[in-house]
Amino acid sequence: MSGSGTLDERHALVTGAGSGIGTAIARALAAEGARVTLAGRRRAPLEALAAELGENAFVADGFDVTDPATIARGLDAARAGFGPVSILINNAGEAPSAPFEKTSLDMWSHVIGTDLTGVFHVTQAVLPDLKTHGEGARIINIASTAGLIGYAYVSAYCAAKHGVVGLTRALALELAKKGVTVNAVCPGFTDTPIIERSIAAIAEKTGRTREAALAEFTKSNPQGRLIQPREVASTVLWLASPGAASITGQAIAVAGGEVMAG
Secondary structure: OOOOOOOOOOEEEEEOOOOHHHHHHHHHHHHOOOEEEEEOOOHHHHHHHHHHHHHHEEEEOOOOOOOHHHHHHHHHHHHHHHOOOOEEEEOOOOOOOEOHHHOOHHHHHHHHHHHHHHHHHHHHHHHHHHHHHOOOOEEEEEOOHHHOOOOOOEHHHHHHHHHHHHHHHHHHHHHHHHOOEEEEEEEOOEOOHHHHHHHHHHHHHHOOOHHHHHHHHHOOOOOOOOEOHHHHHHHHHHHHOHHHOOOOOOEEEEOOOOOOOO
């Protein structure tokens, strides 16, 4: 795939690329000509996606966003094939649920470490590449509407995603004169394996039908549906494009009208 897209020859790193939103983003970037490093901890889904995307995909498995050593190894291998990274997509994350009073310190630390500190680790590691590239370099953080409003029973996740939005805004100001834009995409409840597992768990614990359990997630969306991963990917693709050069420091909700800026 060459000479056919707006991102030809650009090297994009996508964390959490093995499923859901990460997979959709990787497909969208590759379709526009980007060379995509698929980063994640599990090799099998990354290899399956790489086989689909062809020569413009590189697998960085064992890539743990909480471990700077594995990040460094993955980046070194990716740069050897595709050169410096000019588009960074911080997508890796987890969202376990529990009432606040039953949220253990281990759970809290794990979620903050993965969803927030993981963004810190990967961004610091990639930043020299981005600053060298300059004009057109992109950092796009996949946050959540949980980074804009509150949700019950996911206090650690809400705290982490609010942190990602704050980090996005601070970095946007620091890097504005370097030509690097920094934005957050904030999906509402999205049709991913994580949500499917949550729906199944609710149905099992409460005896509700799958449809009734699904309604718990769609009721907050005025459109009455789950967001599709490709819709999030389309927003990311726009932010990565040359036409979004003046968009920085923004937290863009992809949520069917659930969250509206004042």
